[in-house]
Amino acid sequence: MVYNETMGRKISDLSGSGLWNSRFGFLIIGFASLLWFFIRSGPKPSRAAYPCQKMASANAALWLSTIFGPLAGVSRSLLSLCILITLGIMFFTFTEGAPGNISSASNLEVGLLMKTTPLPLVIEEREAADSRVSTVYASRAGTNAEAGFAQLIELMEGDGLHFYARNGAPGIVAKGDVVIIKVNSQWNSRGGTNSDLVAAIVKSIVAHPDGFEGEIVIADNGQAQYGSGGNGGSLDWEKNNAVDSSQSYLDVARKFSTEYLVSAYLWDTITLKRVEEYANGDDQDGYIVADRPSSRTGIIVSYPKFETIYGTKVSFARGIWDKGEYDSERLKIINVPVLKTHFIYGATGAVKHYMGVVSNRLTRHNAHRKVGTGGMGTQMARTRMPDLNVLDAIWVNARPKSGPSSSYEDADLAGIVAVGRDPVALDAWGAREILMQLANLQGYGDAASMDPNERTKGSFGHWLSLSMDELRRAGFNATNNADEIRVLFEDAVR
Numbered sequence: 001m002v003y004n005e006t007m008g009r010k011i012s013d014l015s016g017s018g019l020w021n022s023r024f025g026f027l028i029i030g031f032a033s034l035l036w037f038f039i040r041s042g043p044k045p046s047r048a049a050y051p052c053q054k055m056a057s058a059n060a061a062l063w064l065s066t067i068f069g070p071l072a073g074v075s076r077s078l079l080s081l082c083i084l085i086t087l088g089i090m091f092f093t094f095t096e097g098a099p100g101n102i103s104s105a106s107n108l109e110v111g112l113l114m115k116t117t118p119l120p121l122v123i124e125e126r127e128a129a130d131s132r133v134s135t136v137y138a139s140r141a142g143t144n145a146e147a148g149f150a151q152l153i154e155l156m157e158g159d160g161l162h163f164y165a166r167n168g169a170p171g172i173v174a175k176g177d178v179v180i181i182k183v184n185s186q187w188n189s190r191g192g193t194n195s196d197l198v199a200a201i202v203k204s205i206v207a208h209p210d211g212f213e214g215e216i217v218i219a220d221n222g223q224a225q226y227g228s229g230g231n232g233g234s235l236d237w238e239k240n241n242a243v244d245s246s247q248s249y250l251d252v253a254r255k256f257s258t259e260y261l262v263s264a265y266l267w268d269t270i271t272l273k274r275v276e277e278y279a280n281g282d283d284q285d286g287y288i289v290a291d292r293p294s295s296r297t298g299i300i301v302s303y304p305k306f307e308t309i310y311g312t313k314v315s316f317a318r319g320i321w322d323k324g325e326y327d328s329e330r331l332k333i334i335n336v337p338v339l340k341t342h343f344i345y346g347a348t349g350a351v352k353h354y355m356g357v358v359s360n361r362l363t364r365h366n367a368h369r370k371v372g373t374g375g376m377g378t379q380m381a382r383t384r385m386p387d388l389n390v391l392d393a394i395w396v397n398a399r400p401k402s403g404p405s406s407s408y409e410d411a412d413l414a415g416i417v418a419v420g421r422d423p424v425a426l427d428a429w430g431a432r433e434i435l436m437q438l439a440n441l442q443g444y445g446d447a448a449s450m451d452p453n454e455r456t457k458g459s460f461g462h463w464l465s466l467s468m469d470e471l472r473r474a475g476f477n478a479t480n481n482a483d484e485i486r487v488l489f490e491d492a493v494r
Contacts, residue, residue, distance in 0.1 A: 118142050118415030121437050128486040134425035134479050135159065138418040141492040143243050145196035145394060148417040149204060151490045152390075156419065159488060163388075166210050172332065172387050175210040178217070178312055178320055179332045182386070183249055184356060185233035185266065186222035188240065190411035191404055193338045194392045195242040197417060199252045201334060201390065206260045214330075215312055216260070218249045220356040221267035221304065228405060232268040233356075241338065241395060245408075267304045271359045275305060278313055278321040287359040288317070290382075293366065297470060299375030300363040303383045316357065317383040335386035335423065339393040339430045340411075341403040346449040346460030347431045348404055350389040350423035351376045351467050357383065372458050374466025380423070381474035389426050391418040398438035400449050412438055421477070424468045428452040428480040429487065431460065452480050 123138055137155040141148030153163045165171030173179060181201055183193040198218060206212045222233015236250040249264055256262040275286030285306040293300045303316040313321040319328035337353035345352060354376045358367040367375060380386070393416040397406035414434055420426040431450045439447040448454060454461035464480055471478040479485060 118413050119438065119441060121414055121416070121434060121441070123416065123433060123489050123491070124487065125489045126485075126487045129483040130481065132477070132479055132481075132484045133486050134420060134422035134477060134484060135161075135486045135488065136418055136420045136426055136429045137161075138416060138487060138489045139492065140414075140416050140490075142415040143196070143394060143413070144492075145194055145417065146200040146203065147492060148394075148415075149197065149200040149390070151492060152417060152419050153204060155488050155490055161421070163204065164208055164210070166208075172334075173205055173208065173214075174330075175208045175213050177214045177330055177332045178308075178314065179205055179214065179334060180314070180316070181216060181218045182333060182335050182353065182356060183218060183220050183235075184336075184338050184353060185220035185235050185237075185249065186227040186356070187405050188228040188234070188237040189245075189408050190241050190395045190397055190406035191228065191338070191340070192237065192241050193249075193336050194394050195240050195247045195249055195252055197390065197392050197394065198249060198336060199247075199255070201336065202252060202256050202262060206256060206262075212260060214261070215308060215310060216253075216256070216262045217308055217314070218253050218262075218264040219267060219304075221271050221359065222356070223360045224268040224271050225361070232271075233266060235264045235266050239408075241392075261308075261310050263309045265306060265308065267306070267356075267359075270304060270306060271361055274362055277305065277315060277318065279318075279326070283307075283313075287362055288315070289359065289362050294375070294378045294382075297370055297373045297375040297378045297466065298366070299358075299370035299373070299378050300366045301379055301382045302359045302363055302367070303357055304359075331384070332387045333384055334388050334390060336390045336392060338396075339391050339434060340397040340406055341400055341435065341450060342460075343401040343403060345371055345463060346401070346451075346454075347427070347435055349391060349427035349430050350386070350420075351380070351427050351464060354379050372463045374463055374468075374470050377424075377467030377470030377478075380467075381470055381476065385471075385476060386423060387421075389420055389423045391420075391426050391430050393418060393430060393434050396434060396438055398435045398442065398447075398450075399444045400439060400447055412442060414438060422479065424464060424471065424478040424480050425485045427464060428482070429485050432482065 118140060123140065137152050139148040139151040141151060156163055162169060162171035163173060165174040181198060183198060185192060202216055205216060220233055224232035227233055236248040239245055240248050253262050253264040270285045271287060273286035274289055275284045276282035277288060287302050288305055290301040305315045307313050314331065315321060319326040319331045335350055335353055337349050339349050342348040352371055355368060358379060360367045393414050395411040396414045397403050397411045399410055402410060416434060418426060418430060431452050435450045436447040450460055452461045452464055456462060468478045468480055
């Protein structure tokens, strides 16, 4: 007996009445259901999970078994073919079209779109020609984020940039540091930071050679509005950017929290609460907001101040509040954006990712409007520069102006992770070498909106340049000039 999920009745219950009592009608409906199933689901097998497709497959299976079953005595080969077709239909229907009995629609889409070989992007090592130098370290490891990030640590170490601070030598993370891993939580699916990459970063930190004794916080502000759910960010989306699409940032934190001090904090929950600094006697979680906008970019700088579940008091700008004073050196920021297109600002990466640090709503939507004037550069310079920027270019939406949201279908497997101290250089390199190259390779149309060399007012290249100027004024090394960007690359996919 075949069950029709859409109608809620057994098909066999209809066999004695109406059209199903007519052999001609039964022939037409059965054949039409089979034809529709393959026309509709053939280009995209995930549609087999749709209720209408389940109904069509049930009708087709019943039709095949009824029409061709009696021919068993005439032709065994014909019967075998019928059985194979029927089983194929039922497999795609009741496993929802996904290999490995993946049950959820999100897992289904990931399973079907999960290619193992990245698209053939040409990534070249290069030396900087000019005196000002920013280095980009890049690795291609496909969907294996852990292997990719491990390669990057080796590349940095070999180049003299140490991930671990130890034995008195400088490095990015010391064993007692509090590390904020800043992700993009506003969008689910491929619009958010890859949670496999976040897990790889956490694993690398807790593997500190001296023994990690510090704390890790996975955090972001989705602004409590817009986003995939219409109400801001989430650290626990149902659909996530990972090999296992059910793995959220909260899942990553829980996994490591059994042995280490790892937690997650969604700043959306405090984005509407204005507070003062700890030094001013205010212990509440909330946002510090500047009294006046920047005279150059117009942004009203703001940043979170909060207490972790382990009792650590953190000011994003000032550092760790302990025993009546701030320890700025103990707080580290690892900025982990997903590289993608943006319908307003052309492209988004490490610089624009600081929109998840500000409270856009407390500043009356000032911050997002000031991205185009270089405001994110001001935000970084006046709060805290990332200690390391990790560019997630594993699954990339390079369809011009279609982001920042990104479905599983809209993203292509570039399989690349890149890191750098200079967020501007990382963005310029990523847009030029990954976004634009992917758009051209896949024929997505004019990629000019993602061009870091474009200087039209409001363009990606224009606001990135203004952000760079802000960072330079504050004394930070930043460049968007390809001749000043040095690239070290390791290809693990042969």
